[in-house]
Amino acid sequence: MQVSSPIVIGRAEELRLLDSALSGARAGCGGAVFMIADAGLGKSRLVQECITLATGSGMAVLRGRATQAGATVPYRPLTEALFSIVRSGAVPDDPELSPYRPALGRLIPEWRDALPYQSDDSPVVLAESVLRLLSVVGRGRGALICLSDLQDCDAETMSIVEYLVDNLADLPVVLLATVRSTPSPALTLAQSSARHRVARLLELTPLTDDQVAELTAACLGVEVPGLPPGVLPWLTQSADGNPFIVEELLRGGIDSGALARTGDGWRMVEGVPRDMPSTVASSVNDRARRLGPEWHNALQAAAIIGRRFPLDALRQVCGLGEDELHALVRAGSEAQLLAPSLSAPDWCTFRHAWTADALASGVLPAQRRMLAAAAANAVESLDPDLPGELCQLAARLRLATGDRAAAGVLYARAGRRALGEGAAASAEKLLDRALELLPADSHPDRRAEVLESLLYALTEAGDVERALRRGADLYGSVLLSPEQRAELLTRLAWVCVVGGHWEKAAEQVALARRLLTDSAAAGQLAPLDVVEAHLLTLAGSQGDDRAARAEELALRAVRTAEEVPLPTSACQGRQVLALLARRHSFDEADVHLRHMFATADAHGLPIWRLRAQIRLATNELMRTGEAEQIQLARQAALTLGAVTAAAQADATIAMQQVLYCEFEQAEALADRLLESTARMHQEGESQFCLVIKIAAQAHQGRREGMRAILAEFRRRGGEQSFHAPVVFGHRAICALLGEDRPGAEAEMARVREWERTHPTIYYQSGRYGLGVLLEVLADRAGEELLAETRAAHAAQLRWNLQFVLAAEAVLLGRTGQAVAAGAKLAEAQAAAAPFPMARHLVLRLVAEAALADRWGTPVDWLRAAEEYFHGSDVAALAGACRALLRKAGVRVMQRRSGNDAVPSQLAGKGVTAREYEVLMLLGERRANPEIAKLLFISPRTVEKHVASLMVKLDRADRKELSALVTALELS
Structure with a gap:
């Protein structure tokens, strides 16, 4: 007999909080709620009540559950949750989701294209994709995503849940997660999130005796006074306020005859043990026995397989036919022991973890090993490839038989598969387990393969410190050949370079060099040469010797990589060669980038092709000031689903908008980028977003606004980053707009000092443009500096060119060449056409020199500059223009607003x-x-x-x- 309460007892406050959270989500103020409780205290019932409330108010509902089946399957709860919304057809075809669909294809098979998802975006991009999807699904109505039993979920899911928790506050989404109160990463996340006020905790406590009485009355369909004598003491003493156990005891009592319905209501029957079943285990086994010996034995075999089990494997172990198997599932479901899986029809799940544990506890050890072996054989026969969680299920069953080596091989196989799917954290866990199980003395080759895979998993997961420790183990290991160790150390070095760990990268390069002898094949040396070339280019002080060595290594690597071929190494090499070539010629840099594009295209490397396209477009933008190509590159990134690359293109576009004086658009785009990069902990990208905002304030002469953003930039370590010199350059412009010439000159001195001791990454910081003009105006430099500057290709970039040509005009005017000076300034103004603020700033700066040296039409220039800066609310510069006009004897109207x-x-x-x-x-x-x-x-x-x-x-x-x-x- 099914015994359960039709109403929720004792959880009014919890339901009120959940209803409030749903209302907040519908109003666009989402959040996270963690429901924490021991097993059986009613988490599932409250989740169902919350779903009913959400559905009744028109909200979208997504639901997924982790599992105790023992398999570390990445993203399972999220996949189930997204399936539930996709199957309902509730996902709108929203343009906002377009760039994220390729990433979401990892969770939603229907969204996968014919080609596999290929992106080097960080795992955080997938978390951002889920966040965007939930936001779109909940737009205008709110969305509820329920994730149950998070204590059993994989590391990848936990990372996305943590990301959601941190970023739901301003979205129409509420996350409801249930967690057992036993220690787990999920419990730690719940508690820390509550401390940081980004989530609320619902900690369920046992029912009071009065609430147990209410629950019992509701289950039996009577009022509390109508409960039979003796039933409440029995339940309160045995159930400890656990509603699940209360219902189980009632069900067992009714089934055993200890509790019977009569014409006068319910009564306790004398002679039948009132404490039977006194535990859930006996209650569960008693119900299973009532199904008959055959079904009882089959359920015990299923419990040995796990709480979640494949039906075909159970059929083989028990020798059941198809009809018998379906009859078993039906009988087990009616007895509330089993629950068919909604997400995988070929699997079944025990209704509660206790159910499986209780049934398995009745199996003797010898019989348990025999059933585990039969189940392992059955699982392995289902599919030789052991897809999905079958591999881990087989590994756990082999371990239950005592075959540690076989289990280790299977865990290693599952770990390598998880790594190939981009689930590095799960791969690390599985590979560690494999190493623990594989004996070192009898399986050295297998251990070596697992160690190699583990190192790749650690580097993919970004755990550089642990990867380095493992790398040290590998260096001294006899299990790997010197060439294998060198290859792994090279990969470690590349990870360190990408992460900015220069010293550690250099250590790995040195170790790898020692392992590779003079007789090493060129193909083995090429990847290492590429890493060292990047290291020489990006790290440490600048110098022609380092640049020359970097270029030599990169050229050697590229020649080898393109011949072997090693397409990824070839692209990496071309990338560093393009960076080095920009010192001499952006055209030469483009040659390398076009080679890089062609190599990536020929070998099916879309991300490297995209990188080349974005760099080519950026060079074109800097040369001409035209943004068409970078817009096309951005669209290509969105089409590919390379969210990080698209954001980089957006950042370039936003900075150019600042130069165009499209300040509102630039700051709006920078704010959007800062929001997403900060969520994804992309510190370098977040720093550059702040640079854009600093530049927007600086180019409007807003010192206080700039200082506020500078404080955040410093807090994030920006002044120690590659972005520092460009910030100095923009601060110089802000100083000029405030008529602070000494301050501007001091900032340009900082630029020169920085670039004297650091690699040059930015070429629009002022060194090749504004700084030259200021030096000439101050009469500290002349033709020698101009000749040196003109020799640099960076001086031909359009932003720099306007200042260089203006400096030439000043020098020509100073030597009495008035006509030539006027013509040169006209060239400067033509170059400055896309940059209205800079164009008028040049007029103000040059006009003063032109007045002194009597050339050009400085009064007209000052008039134009004064009008522009007055209209732009740059009072200091507008006032300076008026002062110069008066000095020139020109009548000036008084400016008011x-x-x-x-x-x-x-x-x-x-x-x-x-x-x-x-x-x-x-x-x-x-x-x-x-x-x-x-x-x-x-x-x-x-x-x-x-x-x-x-x-x-x-x-x-x-x-x-x-x-x-x-x-x-x-x-």
Whole structure:
């Protein structure tokens, strides 16, 4: 008989909190709730109640469960949860998900393309993809994702859960996770998340005696006063307030006849042991026996396989036919012992972990080993490849028979498969288990293979420290050949280079070099040469000797790698050669990048092809100031699902938007990037997002805003990063916009000092542009510096070129070559066309020198600069322009904002701020085309303003308006 309460007893406060969390998610304020309790206290019932509440309010519901089956299957709970929403057809075809679909294809097979997902994005990208999917699914209605039994889940799932917990606050999603109260990584996460106030805890306690009475009455369908005498003492003493055990005891009591229904209600029957079954184990076994000996034995065999088991394996072990197997599942389900698997129809699960444990406890040790061996044979016969969790299930069963070596081989196989699927943390766990089981004396070759795979898993998981320790073990190991150890050390060195661990990378390179003798094949040396070339290029102080050595190694590696072929090493080599070539010529760098693109394309390496495309587009953007190619590269990254690469392209675009003075767009894009990179703990990328925001503030002359972001940049270690010199360069621009020439010169000195002692990564920091102009204006440099700068290809980048040409104009004007100087400044202004702020800054800086040396049209330049900076609210620079104009003897109108700029006697006659500006220029005897140019309006508009002024001020012509201006200035 099925005995359960139709209502939830004793959990009103918990239900209130869950309802509040659901309401928050529907309002766009999501979060995480961890429900912690011992087994049987009602976690599953509360989850179901929460799902009912969510469904009733129209929310999307996703549900997944971890398993105690013993198999470390990456992402299983998430896969089940996403299946539940995909099957319902509730996932919208939203453009926001497009770049994340390839990554999500690892969890949703329906989203996998014909080609396998190929991306070197960090595992965090998958977590971000899940977050984006949940956000889209919950948009406008809210979403609930329930993940049960997280104490049993894999490390990869835990990393994504942690990511979700940290980032749900502003999304329409609530995560409900259940965790046992026994120690586990999930429990640690729940407790730490609660301490950091990013999650709430629901810690279920046993029911009180009164609540047990309510539960018992609800199960029996009576009121509390109608409960038979003796039933409550029996239940409160035996169940310890555990609702599951209360229901199990009631069911067992009814089945045994100790509790019977009569015409007058329920009564306890004398003579039948009231404490029977006194434990869940006896209750479970008693129910199984009532199904008959055959079904009882079959259920015990299933319990030996595990709480979750493949039906075909059980059929073979027990010799059941198909109809008998289905009858067993049906009978076990009716007895509330089994629950068919929704996500895998060929599998079945015991209703509760206690159920499987209770049935297995009745099997003698010898019979247990015999059943485990039969089950292992059956599992291995299902599919020779042992896909999915079958491999680990077979390993656990072999271990149960006492065959440690066979179990070790199977765990190693499962570990290598997990590594191939990108689940490095699970692979590490499985491979460690394999090493523990494989005897060192009788299986040296197998142990060597496992050690090799483990090292790859550690490096993929980013555990550089442990990988290095294992690397030291390998270095002294006799199990691997010197060539094998060198190959692994080379991989370790590359991981250290990518992670910025320069000294550790150098140590691994040195160890690998010692292992490879002079007779080593070129193909063995090429990957090591590539790593060392990157190390020489990126680490330590700058110097021609290091650069020359790096170039020599990279060229040697590329020649070998393209001949063997070793396409990945060839691409790595071309990448470092392109970086080195930029010192001399961006065109030469492009040659290497095109080779890199062709190699990647020919060998099916889409990520390396994309890297080449993005670098080519970036070079083109820096040369021409045109963003078309980088936009195309960004789209290619999104199409491929390379989220990290797309973000890098976005960062390049955002920085260029700053130079274009598209500040709002740049800061909005930088904010979006900062949000995602900070979530994904991509520190270098987050630093660069802050650089973009610093630049946006600097280029508007907003010192306080820039300083606030600089503080965050420093906190994140930015001033010790490669981004430092470009920040110094932008700070110099901010100083110039504040008329702080000494401050700007000091920042440019910092740029020069940094780049003297560090590798040059950025070429728009000012060293090849703005810094040269400032040195020439200060009369500290001349033709020698200009010649040196012009020799550098970086001086031809469009942003730098405007300043270099302006510096040449100043020198020409200083030597009396007025016509040539004017022509050169015209070239500078043409180069500066995409950069409005920089174009007008150059006019302000050069005009002062032109006034002193009497060349060009500095008054017009200052007029244009003053108008621009006044309109841009850069008061210091606008004021400096007005001061220079007055110094030049030019009448300057007083600048105020809006209608306050109009004198009261004119404002009273209806003169607008724009009309007043036109009037003041009429006082200088300016023609309409000149006024139009200075005010950035059309000549036709000037005519309209003049006509309006004549009517409002009762003047007959332009001459009388000009006279009025003189009278106003004298009054």
